[in-house]
Amino acid sequence: MIGDDRMDVGYELLDLQILDRDGMEVGKVDDVEFHLDEDGVPYLTALLVGPDVFGHRIGGWLGRVIAATTRRLRTNRSGPVRIPYDLIGSVRSAVTLTVSRDLLPEPELEHWLREHLIARIPGSGHAQ
Secondary structure (H helix, E strand, O other): OOOOOOOOHHHHOOOOEEEOOOOOEEEEOOEEEEEEOOOOOEEEEEEEEOHHHHHHHHOHHHHHHHHHHHHHHOOOOOOOEEEEHHHEEEEOOOEEEOOOHHHOOOOHHHHHHHHHOHHHOOOHHHOO
16 A cells, blocks of 8 residues: 655656556556545545546646547546545555456546447457
């Protein structure tokens, strides 16, 4: 688990690869979510994954295009994939989770691309 030590989130978490308990790729840390405790001290509550939060983070025209495209293709308005803090097993050169990626929601853009683009490629049904 992440210890009680302070960490520079921008340096230590953002853009790290996220792996499930079996070492399968989940995505990258695109943003983080904080809440404030009763004393006003921020604490990490979740990792956020998805092109919409990445677009907001990088900003500028490219960030706006990424975020807008993601919103346009979204079907259920669920927002980014939110991985609660209590599912983080360790943070080293990658973030390792304590659960299988099958238990996490799939980013909608990835689902849309697989369904509408990749599925049309001959032989793509055999790819893992």
